[in-house]
Amino acid sequence: MNKLPLTLKNVTYHSGGKQLLKCNATISEGLNTVILGPNGAGKSIFLRVCHGLLKPTEGQVEWTGKEQDANNPNQAMVFEKPIMLQRTAEANLAYGLKLRGAKRDVIKQRVLQILRRVGLTEAAKQLATSLSAGEQQRLALARAWVLEPDVLFLDEPTANLDPGSTAEVEIIIQEIRKSGTKIVMTTHDLGQAKRLGGDIIFLYGGILKEHSSAEKFFDSPKTIEARAFLNGEILWGQY
Amino acid sequence: MAGTEDTANNFLDALLLALDLITEFNAGLIEIVSLSLSVSLSAVLIAASIGLPLGAALTVYNFRGRQISIVLLNALMGLPPVFIGLTVYLLLSRSGPLGALDLLFTPTAMIIAQAILITPIVAALSRQTCQALYEIYEEQLRSLGATPLNIMLTILWDARISLVTAIMAGFGRAIAEVGAVFIVGGNIEHFTRVMTTTIALETSRGNLALAMALGIILVLLSIVVNGVASVTADSVSRSRANR
Numbered sequence: 001m002n003k004l005p006l007t008l009k010n011v012t013y014h015s016g017g018k019q020l021l022k023c024n025a026t027i028s029e030g031l032n033t034v035i036l037g038p039n040g041a042g043k044s045i046f047l048r049v050c051h052g053l054l055k056p057t058e059g060q061v062e063w064t065g066k067e068q069d070a071n072n073p074n075q076a077m078v079f080e081k082p083i084m085l086q087r088t089a090e091a092n093l094a095y096g097l098k099l100r101g102a103k104r105d106v107i108k109q110r111v112l113q114i115l116r117r118v119g120l121t122e123a124a125k126q127l128a129t130s131l132s133a134g135e136q137q138r139l140a141l142a143r144a145w146v147l148e149p150d151v152l153f154l155d156e157p158t159a160n161l162d163p164g165s166t167a168e169v170e171i172i173i174q175e176i177r178k179s180g181t182k183i184v185m186t187t188h189d190l191g192q193a194k195r196l197g198g199d200i201i202f203l204y205g206g207i208l209k210e211h212s213s214a215e216k217f218f219d220s221p222k223t224i225e226a227r228a229f230l231n232g233e234i235l236w237g238q239y
Numbered sequence: 240m241a242g243t244e245d246t247a248n249n250f251l252d253a254l255l256l257a258l259d260l261i262t263e264f265n266a267g268l269i270e271i272v273s274l275s276l277s278v279s280l281s282a283v284l285i286a287a288s289i290g291l292p293l294g295a296a297l298t299v300y301n302f303r304g305r306q307i308s309i310v311l312l313n314a315l316m317g318l319p320p321v322f323i324g325l326t327v328y329l330l331l332s333r334s335g336p337l338g339a340l341d342l343l344f345t346p347t348a349m350i351i352a353q354a355i356l357i358t359p360i361v362a363a364l365s366r367q368t369c370q371a372l373y374e375i376y377e378e379q380l381r382s383l384g385a386t387p388l389n390i391m392l393t394i395l396w397d398a399r400i401s402l403v404t405a406i407m408a409g410f411g412r413a414i415a416e417v418g419a420v421f422i423v424g425g426n427i428e429h430f431t432r433v434m435t436t437t438i439a440l441e442t443s444r445g446n447l448a449l450a451m452a453l454g455i456i457l458v459l460l461s462i463v464v465n466g467v468a469s470v471t472a473d474s475v476s477r478s479r480a481n482r
Contacts, residue, residue, distance in 0.1 A: 048378075077382040079382075083376065086397045096383040096384060099383060143383075
């Protein structure tokens with residue numbers, strides 16, 4: 001059964017009297033969707049509204065045309081700074097499966113399998129908070145992956161990592177996509193957007209400026225904002 | 240000058256007497272200490288089983304009147320023991336609503352009074368501890384599909400080592416308090432006499448050295464109990480890390 005498209009219909013999000021997001025968007029099955037934009041463009045808010053962590057002030061979030069909550073697919077999110085439960089690595093992975101009522105032996109088997117795939121078998125019994133930043137981010141990805149989500153939201157998954165760890169994380173992201181999960185991620189790393197992006201959503205000042213294939217976006221951006229962003233010109237005070 | 244010397248002598252006498260009482264395993268002393276411990280530990284058990292979930296629930300559940308509840312809870316931390324003692328006394332006295340239970344001047348009445356005294360302390364301190372962890376965990380746990388109840392249990396479990404501090408604060412207050420147990424227990428020898436009421440009694444009798452000796456033992460006891468708790472918490476956290 002199709003779990004997508006995800007549609008944001010006339011969605012706005014306000015906080016503290018300020019409008020932080022205003023957009024219409026449709027995210028479909030297929031390649032990775034990458035949300036681009038400068039700091040403060042509303043990328044994280046966009047993801048949180050899609051995932052249901054934030055309720056839109058106006059408008060609707062719909063999965064396959066039905067209102068959010070009624071038809072939610074299995075979804076997960078990995079945050080910019082990995083939040084580790086103060087438990088062992090394997091207990092972190094088991095947590096979400098337990099909430100979903102999985103059987104003990106199923107949990108054990110899935111956890112070991114995913115730990116191996118992200119290269120953390122050795123760390124299974126270690127306290128998650130004692131792992132390095134790169135390992136923690138891989139564990140956070142594993143914790144989402146183990147749930148076999150239909151959609152996985154990634155908020156700046158490599159923002160705090162060195163190049164080596166970034167490469168490892170990108171490989172894992174592609175593996176997760178190959179296993180049938182739709183990836184929706186934010187980044188401010190243009191190289192990463194080119195490497196991973198199937199289509200690009202460009203946000204600026206909380207407004208969706210462009211949504212096109214990655215190829216088109218990087219070859220011929222339509223808006224001045226996108227052109228300026230790609231050229232590395234910072235757009236101050238134009239929100 | 241004579242007064243200063245008296246004080247110094249009293250202290251010295253008290254120390255020697257305390258040592259004597261401890262080393263000879265004085266039967267009277269053991270009786271009093273064990274009643275003190277069993278009353279206060281029972282009160283802590285009750286306070287923890289109410290206060291921990293209450294503190295966590297106030298963190299996780301957002302309801303109308305939550306803010307007021309928190310303010311009230313914090314205010315209740317400072318309830319004067321004498322007031323609690325009097326309230327429990329009135330409830331348990333023959334003519335009171337719970338008079339039929341015949342609990343006044345029993346250790347049970349003392350446990351009830353101490354539990355009322357320290358439940359707000361345990362609850363308010365656990366709320367603070369839980370709040371700190373909740374702010375870190377909230378989005379992640381909701382993202383993983385946790386209900387508020389799941390979140391509450393997860394936070395209580397993951398914060399358990401810090402929560403020991405909240406429980407110990409409650410214990411410290413219970414074992415050191417005299418007003419409430421005096422009123423509802425009555426300081427009856429061999430039955431409801433605990434360390435603090437004995438100290439008060441011996442002081443009024445003029446047995447300052449004995450009172451002081453008991454005071455020293457009370458302080459030592461507090462240190463030992465806190466030490467045991469912190470060593471336990473430490474070894475739990477270490478074994479968890481190495482598991």
